[in-house]
Amino acid sequence: MSKLAFPSWAVWLMALGFAGFIALVVLSIRQNKGIKRSLFAYPYGLWIVIFTIIPLFLIGYYAFTDKTGAFTLDNFKNFWDSNYDMHKQLAEMGHNPADLGITRGLVNVDTLIYSLWMAFLCTLICLGLGYPAALFMADRNFKLGSTLVILFIIPMWMNFLLRTIAWMSLLEDNGLINSLLTGLGLPKMRLMYNSQAVLLGMVYNYLPFMVFPIYNSLNKQDNRLSEAAMDLGADEMVTFLRVTVPLSLPGVVSGITMVFMPSVTTFFIPRVLGGGNTEMFGDLIERTFLSADNWNLGSALSLIMMVLILLSLTLLRKVDPEGEGGSTI
């Protein structure tokens, strides 16, 4: 990726956009209307169009075309049967795929199911760990609460790639943990190169995205509500279950969304901590685009994943109709 990383046309486009923005501001002042508020949305709108809307259309275009640019549904057939294109080529080469023992390929579908399952587990564990953590942090009587908040934030100052690589030097066969174990005369454990290590890496990376929305919704709750519940005869348990938890639901929904979405699309973590032994859907899309150089199939896979995420967001919206938790798009 050389000069395309920042091509000159993009510079000109940005300059043009900026000039247009200035011109509109000047015009609006000249006409004595003052600066219209909506004008400030203009640069952001342009940004969205160039870097979100147009790429979305491109993904759609690639997903429904073949290498020559003609309309086709083959990319989706290839998702359902990962050997679909191979069957065609083998037939052209005069081989019978069945003789070679090649049947329907489940690579893409299986990878998607595995990714959804891993994302589900990751979200569940994050919720289990994150909710109590958020409760402690939001408790005004717990003095270490604000320290905990800082402890959660500090690691996020560092890039997630580096943090994941740091985990590698902890979990390796000759890593820090195993060195400690052997130092104590205990046998080594295989901590890395499996899906448990991948799950650990995901939970570690995404936990803050669960904790902070819940913390925010707990933090802004009026203490007098629980006091009132207690005055009216509810014990601590009932107060927690019937007042605190329901009021924190928007935060929970937001946390689930913010953990589930990046979890499904995770890549890199399986390669570093899982030793590339099990691909997740993000890895599959990356490999399809780069190594296999098949942008059409890669786009179709991306599109399928986007539709699935949209569906799950719609479901969440039913739980949180006001969209307080940010689950509305």
Add this chain to the structure above:
Amino acid sequence: MMKKLFALLLVAVLALSAFGGLAEGVVNVYNWEDYIDEEVIALFEKETGIKVNYMRFTLNEDMMVQVRTSPTAFDVVFPSDYAIERMIAEDLIQPIDYSKVPNAGNILEWLMSPDYDKEHKFSIPYMWGTVGILYDTTKVAEPVDSWGALFDEQYKGEVFMLDSPRDALGVALKYLGYSVNSKDPVELKAATDLLIDQKNKGIVKAYQVDETKDKMVKGEAALAVVWSGDAQYAINLNPNLAYVVPKEGSNVWVDGMVIPKQAPNYDNALQFIDFLCRPDIAAMNTQYIEYSSPNAKAIELIGEEYTSNTNLNPSQETIDNCEFFHDNYDVKQLYDTFWGMVKNAK
């Protein structure tokens, strides 16, 4: 991966400073990441007064996309053998005017007519090497001399494979007695089944590329498939490691220097290529990168240290037992689909 990101950043910075690419006295060089002694660039600029715009890539495939989309951006590019073949087929590169590259005469004879560029018209070799097994002598029972060790159950959980369809399938193909350039679906399926079996038996510890050499130094695994240069790097840091090109044969590769069809500074490109072929400069690069040199005079200069090292300087017999990769564009889809089956076998 980190290397890639770093390369991206560097390239982005360089690209911004490279706007004067058409000016006189400039040569736009596009080479692999970490593949030159930086001192050499400074020396070239000092001696010739030509400014070098140095850009880097990590994959042949990425590089070819760039040359296709910005054909006038580069003067000297460093593709591997099969990529040179592809670029000739796509008419992306132009013949080299040998009258302006007198130092090309230093190139080893067996590399003067490689089968990816038969008449030696488009490319001059820069570095070469083999693919083989790097193993930890404290962890293997007997000396390793066959690809079979990678499929031996006594090394369960102790093998690093290359995370790349051609290299991984190539190893299995060679072990089964086929060519690394096989296009026969029956042979490819057999190789795939072998790799799936190896994975299901738990022999593979990880599929990776850049991480392998440092992990082998630390003693993370017993056996690893590596390129000879990476092997030399690891052996220098951990004397318990040894490297072997298995007896079944392997892949021998060359990274060459080529000039894109629409290179804006053809003469400067020739001057740069000639400079890299100069014995003292080629020796500097070889000693820095620690891959094998195609330059006979440079090898003489380095002397005993190089010639006695069989990792860098394998016997002609070993070389003859190896094959170059060839362009496999027409069956690339089969390779990728088969590789997907291996990566997702459970």
